[in-house]
Amino acid sequence: MTVxxxxxxxxxxxxxxxxxLTGEGQFIDDIHAPGELWMGMVRAPMAHATVTNIDAxxxxxxxxxxxxxxxxxxxxxxLWIAPLPCAWPVTPDMANPPHFPATSSEVHHVGEIxxxxxxxxxxxxxxxxxxxxxxxxxxxxxxxVAAARDGSDLAHTSLETNKxxxxxxxxxxxxxxxxxxxxxxxxxxxxVQQRLIPMPMEPRGVLAVPSPMGGDMTLxxxxxxxxxxxxxxxxxxxxxxxxxxxxxxxxxxxxxxKLNVNPDELLAVTLARKLGRPVxxxxxxxxxxxSTHQGRGQLQxxxxxxxxxxxxxxxxxxxDADMGAYMMLITPGVPxxxxxxxxxxxxxxxxxxxxDGYFTNLTPTDAYRxxxxxxxxxxxxxAMDMLAIEVGVxxxxxxxxxxxxxxxxxxxxxxASTLVFDSGHYSPNLDAALEMAGYDDLxxxxxxxxxxxxxxxxxxxxxxxxxxxxxxxxxxxxxxNYGAGGWEHGMVRFLxxxxxEVVTGATPHGQGHETSWSMIVADRLGIDPADVTVLHxxxxxxxxxxxxxxxxxxxxxxxxxxxxxxxxxDKARLIAAHQLEANPDDLDFVAGAFTVKGSPDKTMPIQAxxxxxxxxxxxxxxxxxxLQEQMTFDPANFVFPFGTxxxxxxxDEDTGHVELLSYTAIDDCGNQINPLIVxxxxxxxxxxGVAQALWEEAIWDDDGNLKNPSMLDYLVPSPAEVPSIGTxxxxxxxxxNPLGVKGVGEAGTIGSAAAxxxxxxxxxxxLGVTDIDMxxxxxxxxxxxxxxxxxQDQGEVQS
Amino acid sequence: xxVEMTINGQLRSxxxxxxxxxxxxxxxxxxxxxxxxxxxxxxxxxxTILIEGADGVGESVKSCxxxxxxxxxAEVTTIEGMATSNGDAGPPSLNPxxxxxxxxxxxxxxxxxxxxxxxxTSLLSENPSPTETEVRVGLEGxxxxxTGYHNIVKAVLSAxxxxxxx
Numbered sequence: 001m002t003v004x005x006x007x008x009x010x011x012x013x014x015x016x017x018x019x020x021l022t023g024e025g026q027f028i029d030d031i032h033a034p035g036e037l038w039m040g041m042v043r044a045p046m047a048h049a050t051v052t053n054i055d056a057x058x059x060x061x062x063x064x065x066x067x068x069x070x071x072x073x074x075x076x077x078x079l080w081i082a083p084l085p086c087a088w089p090v091t092p093d094m095a096n097p098p099h100f101p102a103t104s105s106e107v108h109h110v111g112e113i114x115x116x117x118x119x120x121x122x123x124x125x126x127x128x129x130x131x132x133x134x135x136x137x138x139x140x141x142x143x144x145v146a147a148a149r150d151g152s153d154l155a156h157t158s159l160e161t162n163k164x165x166x167x168x169x170x171x172x173x174x175x176x177x178x179x180x181x182x183x184x185x186x187x188x189x190x191x192v193q194q195r196l197i198p199m200p201m202e203p204r205g206v207l208a209v210p211s212p213m214g215g216d217m218t219l220x221x222x223x224x225x226x227x228x229x230x231x232x233x234x235x236x237x238x239x240x241x242x243x244x245x246x247x248x249x250x251x252x253x254x255x256x257x258k259l260n261v262n263p264d265e266l267l268a269v270t271l272a273r274k275l276g277r278p279v280x281x282x283x284x285x286x287x288x289x290x291s292t293h294q295g296r297g298q299l300q301x302x303x304x305x306x307x308x309x310x311x312x313x314x315x316x317x318x319x320d321a322d323m324g325a326y327m328m329l330i331t332p333g334v335p336x337x338x339x340x341x342x343x344x345x346x347x348x349x350x351x352x353x354x355x356d357g358y359f360t361n362l363t364p365t366d367a368y369r370x371x372x373x374x375x376x377x378x379x380x381x382x383a384m385d386m387l388a389i390e391v392g393v394x395x396x397x398x399x400x401x402x403x404x405x406x407x408x409x410x411x412x413x414x415x416a417s418t419l420v421f422d423s424g425h426y427s428p429n430l431d432a433a434l435e436m437a438g439y440d441d442l443x444x445x446x447x448x449x450x451x452x453x454x455x456x457x458x459x460x461x462x463x464x465x466x467x468x469x470x471x472x473x474x475x476x477x478x479x480x481n482y483g484a485g486g487w488e489h490g491m492v493r494f495l496x497x498x499x500x501e502v503v504t505g506a507t508p509h510g511q512g513h514e515t516s517w518s519m520i521v522a523d524r525l526g527i528d529p530a531d532v533t534v535l536h537x538x539x540x541x542x543x544x545x546x547x548x549x550x551x552x553x554x555x556x557x558x559x560x561x562x563x564x565x566x567x568x569x570d571k572a573r574l575i576a577a578h579q580l581e582a583n584p585d586d587l588d589f590v591a592g593a594f595t596v597k598g599s600p601d602k603t604m605p606i607q608a609x610x611x612x613x614x615x616x617x618x619x620x621x622x623x624x625x626x627l628q629e630q631m632t633f634d635p636a637n638f639v640f641p642f643g644t645x646x647x648x649x650x651x652d653e654d655t656g657h658v659e660l661l662s663y664t665a666i667d668d669c670g671n672q673i674n675p676l677i678v679x680x681x682x683x684x685x686x687x688x689g690v691a692q693a694l695w696e697e698a699i700w701d702d703d704g705n706l707k708n709p710s711m712l713d714y715l716v717p718s719p720a721e722v723p724s725i726g727t728x729x730x731x732x733x734x735x736x737n738p739l740g741v742k743g744v745g746e747a748g749t750i751g752s753a754a755a756x757x758x759x760x761x762x763x764x765x766x767l768g769v770t771d772i773d774m775x776x777x778x779x780x781x782x783x784x785x786x787x788x789x790x791x792q793d794q795g796e797v798q799s
Numbered sequence: 800x801x802v803e804m805t806i807n808g809q810l811r812s813x814x815x816x817x818x819x820x821x822x823x824x825x826x827x828x829x830x831x832x833x834x835x836x837x838x839x840x841x842x843x844x845x846x847t848i849l850i851e852g853a854d855g856v857g858e859s860v861k862s863c864x865x866x867x868x869x870x871x872x873a874e875v876t877t878i879e880g881m882a883t884s885n886g887d888a889g890p891p892s893l894n895p896x897x898x899x900x901x902x903x904x905x906x907x908x909x910x911x912x913x914x915x916x917x918x919x920t921s922l923l924s925e926n927p928s929p930t931e932t933e934v935r936v937g938l939e940g941x942x943x944x945x946t947g948y949h950n951i952v953k954a955v956l957s958a959x960x961x962x963x964x965x
Contacts, residue, residue: 017901020909023833023878030832201837201910201944252910285838510908510945676904687947711842719948720939
């Protein structure tokens, strides 16, 4: 069948859904292998300690227990040839203490593995792990980045300092100094990016299956990054890469939390290899909370310099970033992913950014939805609200005065942070958001409440975010000393019967690539999207790929698919011209068929050409049989989606409770393939950012214990906490790729935390509140109100 | 011990340890892996199933909060029992709630989805015409990390026949 109406741009229902809606989705814990052993982890219950003795005899004596290995035994068994990898050594002198899947002696965070049990059942592994008795000598714990900076205790006794690296981006120090010297207005924001736990709904898990014939090893893992994992498993275990197959089955969300190379993955592979039996492990939620990496964890200082009208002259930023106990895959680089965005959507003549990374005795940090960019957006957007108050104009006006390009449309604009923004058009986007939110009316309601002395304060918060995604031009990553490229691979092949298989290196875990890629291919080739199958997430089927994270899949991987389609069409055109005895340039390709210009009866559908390419009976001289092409797309630039979000909150002065009354988002991700999917990404992203603003925080005590490691007390929002979300779009195509698309997976999170906290501070401004740390819980809001009131009272007494 | 119950209209049994959770009985013993486990504190609702009460109506139960032995003899419905089989004529037809989730894009990764569909089904059997707020409060025990709930709420209202504004 051929299709003439464009499919791209329509809200086609997802192909993924029927399986997932009927329980047919195969997630990691659904997959079993004959003879499998269940792995159980013995994890350190203290943050910094030395293991002095392990008594595994009781565990080993239990029925159904196959083996118990201590960390020291594991490290002596020759299971690995290198520590867990850090792919992003951000400076040549970055400290990177070795991190093995299990520790032999010094423990550096709660949850670090000190021994492993293997049992023949799920419950048996838990029983056995509980019976392993471990003695520790406790060492002082460095339980916060502030304590790490203070430096009176060391997180690693092998290091002389807790500081892991210092990373500067100060393109013109003299200009930056002059900007602050010449400023009429300066504001300083000191913000805390609390640690967050990614908590995808599916816990992580692994199943390593050795081939009974020896050699080959298949690792199933609930991972976002099967391709990266394959390289890293080979590099750390010494298993030849060509004997490894990694499969990410249906993956139940990631949000960065499954973007790593984890101890359990290497333990499963190496123990399965040693024992010649499949080894599996599924984390419990509470186990994952402190053993799988966390996100954020930064202390931010941002200073703005502006002239009398509030036009920015300079932005200066310093971060103290919490690495946690070890450098994992991209731990040190996460804060730097945001470094370029502390100038936001604004025209900033002078810019400087520095970051100090510190080790703590807490679970390692790494990517979490937005990875560095929500932090940057939060800092600049909070600081712009501070500047608006300082200058005495509204938050909308301060933004308008500073928008890049004066708020007009621009393309390929260089910024002070050394980036070239592909495209932007900020003023109409702000206008649309203010109109949809009913901004003027909201301000009137706010004033009315204030005039009436209401104890229910209304707050309106704005954020115009920009983000950098579509990771990434390989050269740019090389410049940042990242250990891999940023290209993506795609293949499009016609089968003899006219059906199409698409192979992508992107690795979806909820993003709907099977649907979106089918739409791109269907439109390009003029076929029915139902005739397209998208294959992914298995390195034996899709050998080339760099996986899904950093809002890159469409802007890099989807583009590769479109370009591969174009190559297919180019080849098909030559075959059609040959068989129709026409010049290739005289053929039109419309609705899936080549037709000779002016001779509508001389036509060939592309499926017939595909069959001809398969039989190869009558191809142009020297042409390879079959109709399949591949493309590796390495973008020349990042993409820079943007948008304006408006949060409206009501705060009960007597209880400190913050109610999110409404949320409006006008996003611009360039051209859209499937608006239904775009909107879903926006909704989910927003709620994760709102959750950082109001509810979520990994709370650590002074000894380095995680106090809220479960869904009972780590407050992932339920449907009852959030309102429906108002969405709308502007469309400013990217210049970085031929589809004109930008990423949208992280955008909502990047815009929403700042919008919500700006609303909270806006609500409480008349009470004297100028800032509040996230999450703005009722107790924190109430205490902040009391402190502000006391300060105001004291001020009145003094005056 | 031998534990027997009716699941999706079929009598099923397995010999399990007395401490076996119902969710692990379903998943590990019977291979009904559509019911998922998302937490260990009965917070997330990914394991929600229906157990028929005395009135013959399925009530939502978090299957991680029950031992399998406590469900002996019960009439259980899991996500595998929701669609209607078409025999050899083709794939099963989604039931109206499942169809509403698909039409409204009420799922992304799909991990919370089986539990969400079961909880929503139970909600509508108790309250066939809920308001948006009633849907949100009614599904409070089911967490989703992908959708921000907007489209889940929309799907449930749509399945209730009320429709919903965009």
